[in-house]
Amino acid sequence: MNVADSRKLGAGLDRAGCTAVDAIEDADLVVLNTCSVREHAEDRAIGQLGRLKKMRSKGKAFKIAVMGCMVGVRDDDLRRRFPYVDAFARPQDFGPIMEIAGIDDSGGEFWPTTFATPDSVTAFVPVIHGCDKFCTYCVVPYRRGREKSRTVEDIRNEVAHYCARGVREVTLLGQTVEAYGQDFAADGLLAAPDLGDLMRAIHDVPGLERIRFLTSYPKDMTARIIDAVAELPKVCEHFYFPVQSGDDAVLERMRRGYTLDEYLLKHEMVRARMPDAAMATDIIVGFCGETDAEFQHTYDLLERLRFDKVHAAAYSPRPGTIAYRTLADDVPAEAKQERLRAIEQLEARVSFEINQKFLDTVQQVLVESRREGRWSGRNLPNKLVHFEGDASIGQMVDVRIEHATAWSLQGTALPATVPV
Ligand code: SAH
Ligand code: SF4
Numbered sequence: 001m002n003v004a005d006s007r008k009l010g011a012g013l014d015r016a017g018c019t020a021v022d023a024i025e026d027a028d029l030v031v032l033n034t035c036s037v038r039e040h041a042e043d044r045a046i047g048q049l050g051r052l053k054k055m056r057s058k059g060k061a062f063k064i065a066v067m068g069c070m071v072g073v074r075d076d077d078l079r080r081r082f083p084y085v086d087a088f089a090r091p092q093d094f095g096p097i098m099e100i101a102g103i104d105d106s107g108g109e110f111w112p113t114t115f116a117t118p119d120s121v122t123a124f125v126p127v128i129h130g131c132d133k134f135c136t137y138c139v140v141p142y143r144r145g146r147e148k149s150r151t152v153e154d155i156r157n158e159v160a161h162y163c164a165r166g167v168r169e170v171t172l173l174g175q176t177v178e179a180y181g182q183d184f185a186a187d188g189l190l191a192a193p194d195l196g197d198l199m200r201a202i203h204d205v206p207g208l209e210r211i212r213f214l215t216s217y218p219k220d221m222t223a224r225i226i227d228a229v230a231e232l233p234k235v236c237e238h239f240y241f242p243v244q245s246g247d248d249a250v251l252e253r254m255r256r257g258y259t260l261d262e263y264l265l266k267h268e269m270v271r272a273r274m275p276d277a278a279m280a281t282d283i284i285v286g287f288c289g290e291t292d293a294e295f296q297h298t299y300d301l302l303e304r305l306r307f308d309k310v311h312a313a314a315y316s317p318r319p320g321t322i323a324y325r326t327l328a329d330d331v332p333a334e335a336k337q338e339r340l341r342a343i344e345q346l347e348a349r350v351s352f353e354i355n356q357k358f359l360d361t362v363q364q365v366l367v368e369s370r371r372e373g374r375w376s377g378r379n380l381p382n383k384l385v386h387f388e389g390d391a392s393i394g395q396m397v398d399v400r401i402e403h404a405t406a407w408s409l410q411g412t413a414l415p416a417t418v419p420v
Contacts, residue, residue, distance in 0.1 A: 180193075
C-alpha cells in the first residue's frame with residue numbers, strides 16, 4: 001500500500017513539473033513515507049528524520065514532509081515532537097505536500113485521477129482503502145480510516161493506464177481485499193460489485209497478463225470470490241491469507257472475528273476448488289498472554305497446513321489500540337524471539353520441501369529484472385525464479401527449473417517456440 005502511495009505521489013509531482021533526484025543533498029523536497037504497524041518501523045522513520053534535520057542544519061535547504069500511517073488521522077502530537085517538519089500528510093492525502101511544494105492543487109487537478117508512471121512490469125493498485133476490523137493489536141484502522149472502495153471504472157482506468165505503458169501484472173490491494181464493494185452495498189447501491197466482479201471487469205484490459213490480490217481475510221472470503229479466482233485464467237491462484245494464530249483463545253483476544261475452525265473452513269474451500277493454489281500467511285508470536293501451549297497450537301497449524309510463505313513477527317504494542325489499552329504485553333522478549341526462531345526454522349524446512357516439487361518442471365515466469373547476468377521474475381504461485389538464457393523484461397518465459405532452495409528457484413529459459 002505504501003509503495004502504491006509513494007508512486008502515486010511521485011507521479012503527481014512529476015506531472016506538476018518536479019524531477020526526482022538520486023541524492024537527498026540535491027533535493028528541494030524530501031518526503032518520508034511511513035509505516036506504523038510495528039514500533040520498529042516508526043523508530044526507523046524517526047531515525048531518518050533525525051538525519052534529515054542534521055543535514056538541514058548543515059545548510060541543506062530542502063523541505064521535509066512526513067506522510068502515511070505515522071501521521072494517521074491526527075498530527076498535533078507529531079507537530080509538537082517534530083517542529084522542523086514542514087508538512088504532515090495523512091495516507092493518500094497529498095494536499096499538504098503539494099502546498100509546500102508550491103503547487104496549486106485547489107482544483108484537485110493532480111488527484112485522484114493521476115496514475116503513477118510504472119517503473120516496472122508489475123503495479124500495485126489499491127482497490128479498497130482503510131480497514132473496519134479493529135483487531136486488538138492493530139493500528140491500521142486508526143491510521144488509514146474506514147473501509148472505502150474505489151469504483152470499478154476508476155480501477156479499470158488505472159489498470160488500462162498502466163498496461164498501455166508496459167505493465168503486465170497488477171496486484172489488487174486492500175487490508176481485507178475481499179471486503180471490496182461491501183461499503184457500496186452498505187450505501188444502498190443495488191448489485192454492488194464484489195472482488196470477483198472487479199476481477200472480471202479488468203480481465204480483458206489489453207496487455208494485462210496476470211492479476212494478483214492481497215490481503216485475504218477469512219470472514220470476507222466467499223465462495224463467489226473463490227470461484228472467480230478459479231475461473232479467470234489471468235488471476236493467479238495465490239492466496240495471502242493471514243491466520244495470525246492457531247489458537248482460539250488467542251484469536252479471541254486478538255478479536256480477529258473467526259475461530260480456527262472457521263479459518264480452516266475457508267482454507268478448505270480454496271483447496272477444494274484449487275488443490276494447487278499457493279498460500280502465504282502472517283503470524284504474530286508473543287501476543288498478550290500467549291502461553292507455550294497456545295504458541296504450540298500455532299506451530300502445529302503451520303506444520304499441518306504447510307504454507308508456501310510465512311511472515312512471522314513478534315507482537316509490538318501500538319499506542320491507541322485496544323490491546324495496548326486493555327491487555328498486558330507480558331510475554332518476555334526472549335520468549336518472543338525463541339518462538340519467532342522456531343517458526344522461521346519450520347518455515348525454512350517447509351518452503352525447501354515445497355520448492356523441491358518444482359524441480360524438472362517448466363514454469364511460466366514474468367521477467368521483471370536482470371542483475372549480474374541473470375534474469376529474475378515470478379511464476380504463477382509467486383515464487384521468485386532466477387534464470388539464464390534468452391529473455392527480455394516484460395516477457396513471459398518458460399523456464400526449466402534445475403535447482404530449488406527455500407527462498408527461490410533457479411533454471412534456464414526454454415528456447416522460444418518459433419511460429420511456423
Ligand atoms: N490486513 C492484514 C494485515 C495488515 S498488517 C490482515 O488482516 O491480516 C500486516 C501484518 O502486520 C499483520 O498481518 C500482522 O501479522 C502484523 N502486525 C500488525 N500489527 C502488529 C503488531 N502490533 N505487532 C506485531 N505484528 C503486527
Ligand atoms: Fe489490522 Fe485486522 Fe484490519 Fe488487518 S484486518 S488491517 S490486522 S485491523
